[in-house]
């Protein structure tokens with residue numbers, strides 16, 4: 001196991017500075033699908049993170065009960081709502097996003113599971129899958145073959161275990177993850193301390209981040225960041241690598257001000273700008 005370390009040198013090979021002639025119409029449109037009654041916050045965090053990571057437009061697809069919450073808490077985000085009040089039951093939209101992130105806060109209602117299955121059958125847009133949708137896939141493993149090559153999945157250790165089964169050693173975990181990545185041609189963002197990214201036989205190890213990230217919603221934010229980078233035309237592997245690196249960097253930047261304990265997921269979002277700026281520094 002020889003990981004490639006994701007450090008600033010590795011990032012600068014992949015990072016694309018902004019084109020001064022760009023406009024919101026070509027800067028990428030990200031669609032975030034998620035939320036359910038009591039967990040609309042998850043999709044608020046993902047959507048705001050997507051905007052703050054630089055895509056031009058963001059739409060959130062949520063159940064009806066989240067409509068005012070999202071519109072009021074993040075006015076820059078457009079909203080499409082499901083016919084159901086408390087959960088998502090039918091994923092249809094007439095926009096053309098360049099990337100879709102699905103799962104934060106979405107829950108596991110039967111109707112939501114069915115809606116995801118229908119969505120998967122026809123979706124051709126680059127996809128990031130997180131949270132409850134990973135759990136839905138664990139319960140319906142035959143749907144994994146519907147995923148397009150280079151789909152990004154972002155499991156935390158428990159979600160990973162549900163997908164690939166238990167492991168008895170770190171080595172076995174990596175072997176199982178690599179086999180899973182190859183079987184379904186997926187990019188696996190194995191979240192943890194540190195986060196590893198698995199792309200077939202290649203393992204990347206992130207070098208940013210700290211325990212301040214052990215806080216509700218920090219994974220939801222990561223999903224929004226990676227989806228935003230995908231929407232900005234980064235190759236899936238580069239979107240995953242840059243997203244994970246910037247996400248960790250926000251916690252390293254904020255730590256002297258917040259300490260570990262008072263850092264929250266919104267602080268990740270608030271520090272994305274500084275994380276980008278640090279890529280422009282020469283040191």
Ligand SMILES: NC(=O)C1=CN([C@@H]2O[C@H](COP(=O)(O)OP(=O)(O)OC[C@H]3O[C@@H](n4cnc5c(N)ncnc54)[C@H](O)[C@@H]3O)[C@@H](O)[C@H]2O)[C@@H](O)CC1
Nearest residue numbers: 039040041042104105106107131132156157158216217220
């Ligand atoms: N404000 C919100 O609306 C929030 C919504 N959330 C949503 O809540 C839903 C449930 O997600 P959860 O992840 O809480 O529930 P899960 O049941 O998927 O995962 C929680 C379990 O995983 C274990 N676990 C998590 N991270 C681990 C790690 N690093 N090492 C070992 N074990 C670990 C925990 O101990 C626990 O047993 C998701 O849809 C998620 O997006 C959460 O993200 C929290 C914030």
Ligand SMILES: Nc1ncnc2c1ncn2[C@@H]1O[C@H](COP(=O)(O)OP(=O)(O)O)[C@@H](O)[C@H]1O
Nearest residue numbers: 156191192193210211213214216217218219220
């Ligand atoms: N101790 C830690 N050190 C570094 N990163 C951590 C630590 N704990 C959690 N993280 C990061 O925080 C994020 C947590 O994601 P997740 O468990 O999905 O949270 P949530 O579902 O609440 O949004 C992941 O990116 C993970 O790598």
Ligand SMILES: [Mg+2]
Nearest residue numbers: 131156219220
């Ligand atoms: Mg999560």
